[in-house]
Amino acid sequence: MAISVDTVYKTVLLILNKEQRGYMTPDEFNKIGQQVQLEIFEKYFEDLNQIVRAPQTDADYADRLSYLEEKISIFENNSTYTVSSGVVNLSDVHRLNTVTYNNIELQKVGRKEYYNIIKSPLTKPTELYPIYLQEGSSLKIEPTSIGFIDISFIKKPLNINWNFVADAGLGIFVFTTNGTTDFELHSSEQTEVILRVLAYAGIVIRDPQIIQAASAQVQQQNINEKR
Secondary structure: OOEOHHHHHHHHHHHHHHOOOOOOOHHHHHHHHHHHHHHHHHHHHHHHHHHHHOOOOOOOHHHHHHHHHHHHHOOEEEEEEEOEOOEEEOOOEEEEEEEEEOOEEOEEOOHHHHHHHHHOOOOOOOOOOOEEEEEOOEEEEEOOOOOEEEEEEEEOOOOOEOOEEEEOOOOEEEEOOOOOEOEOOOHHHHHHHHHHHHHHHHHHOOOHHHHHHHHHHHHHHHHHHHO
16 A cells, blocks of 8 residues: 555656756655655645535545545554553654543543543542543543553654665665655555655756646646545
């Protein structure tokens, strides 16, 4: 399901070289590639909000929703975290889905509500009725007697990396799978990834024609997906 970072980079270089537009170094590609991956990843959630608000009489509603959920499912994960003195420090969590303890779902509360609840003897949380407050990358769990929680979440994509060894004699970069990280996006996104990287390449080599052409293609592709 992943997209080969080597395929994307070589395709971008081929297009740039064919058009005699310039060159993109591996370091530039890795930084741009990661930015492109994050843009497409975040767009999933914007598209999801639009789809769920769309009239359900739309004949394509179910198909578009299931297809988008398939793309997001790549990043869905479950993990058990240890609670230390009522606090859990999260790692790799981009969007939180559910928090459970012994198959009991913890209720998410706001800051003001959290402190009001724990102060009152009548509403004080128990292990049968636990709550949590999210503050950045940490969760405050009540009651503090809870020692672990299970979290369902959407993780952030790993940083892509086109790794290489330098051939000093030939003055080129030689691709190596050791230390390489592919794009984690759905394989159907390969064309958009290439187009978006090319759009950024136009900025790097200061060629507005590449920016305009690639951006127009990305926009048209997005329109086609929503039809």
